[in-house]
Amino acid sequence: MFETMRASFQAMAHAGDVPTIFQYGFVINALFCAVVLGPVLGGVGTMVVTKRMAFFSQAIGNAALTGVALGVLLGESYTSPYATLFGFCLLFGIVLNYTRGKTGMSADTLIGVFLSISLAAGACLLLFVSAKVNTHVLESVLFGSILTVNDVDIVVLLCVTFLCLVVGLPLYNQMLLGSLNVSLAGVRGVRVKLLEYLFIIMITVLTVASVKIVGAVLVEALLLIPAAAARNISRSLKGFFGWSVLFATVSCIAGIIIPMQWDIPVPSGGAIILVAAAFFVVTTVLRSSLTVFNEARVS
Amino acid sequence: MNPHAAVSLPNDCPRNFIEFQNVGLKLGGTPILENVTFGVAPQTIHCLIGPNGGGKTSLLRSLLGQMPHSGTIRINGACKIGYVPQFLEMDRTLPVSVLDFIAVSCQRRPAFMGLSKRWRDKAFEALERVGLKNKATRKIGSLSGGERQRVLFAQALLPMPDLLILDEPMASMDETGIRVFEKIVCDLCLSGVTIFWVHHDISQVRRVAHNVTCLNRSVLFDGAVGDVLTGERLMGVYSQEPVQNFVTSQHSAQLAMGAADV
Known part of the structure; x- marks a missing residue:
């Protein structure tokens, strides 16, 4: 199926119907991922911002580093060590949330500790295994590389996206209510604890699926920045969600196309986040200069 | 009354x-x-x-x-059961309107897709009851503390509780x-x-x-x-005051005394 899609785009590129960069199969792969990934990250991002879990997703991103290193150590294919990645990141997220629930420690302290541990372990392991593999692998894990996106990655991404839609959409309100007021959510029949874990699993699998495109270090930025930019200029959930999806999708696409088009040798992850950051800067300026967005501050 | x-x-x-x-x-x-x-x-x-x-x-x-x-x-x-909590702790800058909050509380359809037909009229009815119909599209963060409590009250009436x-x-x-x-x-x-x-x-x-x-x-x-x-x-x-931290005891006792005098 992917082969047919690529072939038809390449044919169109040769015929001049679409820009010439579409004659490369890897560009089509990467753009396809961007179109799938952008909306999901943008949508889930609104929840991450509302639930104040940006820092948490950062920790998961760092855990992905360790996951990749472990995968290479355990002999998985170093371009897509998904078993270890999913396994380690899920374990990491669940243990972190469990510890938070059990100890009652403040989230930022606990996440800070976990984040540092995973970063330290990831750095040690990655440098240890980098002797065995090409250092470009390291770079692509850290900052994303569209050159390495293959069919396996696309299938993983599609599965994860499908899961997130099936789980996330019907439970969106309940997850939100749980973060606004636990008692109220309880009365409404929301199983707050269970949904907390489900949400963490959602962030984790999304992070893992995005590592190839955006990179482990920067993936959480794509969960956070488009939503933060959207929040600047929205007055309702509809706007918040809509803008966030739009910003995330445009960032993903532009971050892949711009370096390609102008031959700028930068990793896709960095470029994607810089585009998203531009949206954030513009919306922040808009917010501070236009009173229409400032009703919360005025009163 | x-x-x-x-x-x-x-x-x-x-x-x-x-x-x-x-x-x-x-x-x-x-x-x-x-x-x-x-x-x-x-x-x-x-x-x-x-x-x-x-x-x-x-x-x-x-x-x-x-x-x-x-x-x-x-x-x-x-x-x-309808429940009105003490307060709603929420980031004031969060773009959640009054109607969004009602949608989040009552319906399954994601709130960013708007209130479903089933709840729309009832939501406005409840908001009218608490005197907030004209602020339905305002951000919750821009409401006063008392108004926010009234939104919480409106949500507790959807559906009408026993x-x-x-x-x-x-x-x-x-x-x-x-x-x-x-x-x-x-x-x-x-x-x-x-x-x-x-x-x-x-x-x-x-x-x-x-x-x-x-x-x-x-x-x-x-x-x-x-x-x-x-x-x-x-x-x-x-x-x-057998229990510590009883801040409002004196105030309440005064109220009680006043009421008893009447």
Whole structure:
């Protein structure tokens, strides 16, 4: 199926119907991922911002580093060590949330500790295994590389996206209510604890699926920045969600196309986040200069 | 306004709507509730009073099934519960409008897709009832504390509950807001809703409640307002202060005294 899609785009590129960069199969792969990934990250991002879990997703991103290193150590294919990645990141997220629930420690302290541990372990392991593999692998894990996106990655991404839609959409309100007021959510029949874990699993699998495109270090930025930019200029959930999806999708696409088009040798992850950051800067300026967005501050 | 005149108290009703039996709760080895036993009659306004730290909110959370209590709490008959929390803690800059919040609370369809047809009219009706219809599209963060409480109240009426649980929802309200609130609660009671209300303002309890229970770790007194809410008794409760951190004791005792004088 992917082969047919690529072939038809390449044919169109040769015929001049679409820009010439579409004659490369890897560009089509990467753009396809961007179109799938952008909306999901943008949508889930609104929840991450509302639930104040940006820092948490950062920790998961760092855990992905360790996951990749472990995968290479355990002999998985170093371009897509998904078993270890999913396994380690899920374990990491669940243990972190469990510890938070059990100890009652403040989230930022606990996440800070976990984040540092995973970063330290990831750095040690990655440098240890980098002797065995090409250092470009390291770079692509850290900052994303569209050159390495293959069919396996696309299938993983599609599965994860499908899961997130099936789980996330019907439970969106309940997850939100749980973060606004636990008692109220309880009365409404929301199983707050269970949904907390489900949400963490959602962030984790999304992070893992995005590592190839955006990179482990920067993936959480794509969960956070488009939503933060959207929040600047929205007055309702509809706007918040809509803008966030739009910003995330445009960032993903532009971050892949711009370096390609102008031959700028930068990793896709960095470029994607810089585009998203531009949206954030513009919306922040808009917010501070236009009173229409400032009703919360005025009163 | 006064529900006593209009409602004949269902004393003949054999079953209480809510029954607390020997309810106990310990948190970290500290007893919060001990042997709490009382009942809430159906279709009445039942207030729970007592010093701060006396376990009112803990009892409420036990009732809602959110605390690992001992003993039994039974709600007789299947019923829809409406709940108005003390406050809504929320980032003021979050782009959640009043209607969004209602959608988040009631419906399954993701709130960013708007209120479903099923809830739209009812939501506006409830907002009109609390006097916020004209602010339906405003951000919750831009509302005053009292207005926010009224949004919480509106949400508790969707769907119309059989049991309405209020957890001191009027702490941040002005006098007008309080009167509006009282009127709606009394009207709801008249239409058959049972109200269980954690309260700190004794004079208002006198004004609206049928029955009152005073809680300070265990039940100090319980009964019809006219019978049990005497000035000396309240002085006794609020001046002993067996539980620390009782900030509003003096204020409440003064209110009680004032009310008793009248």
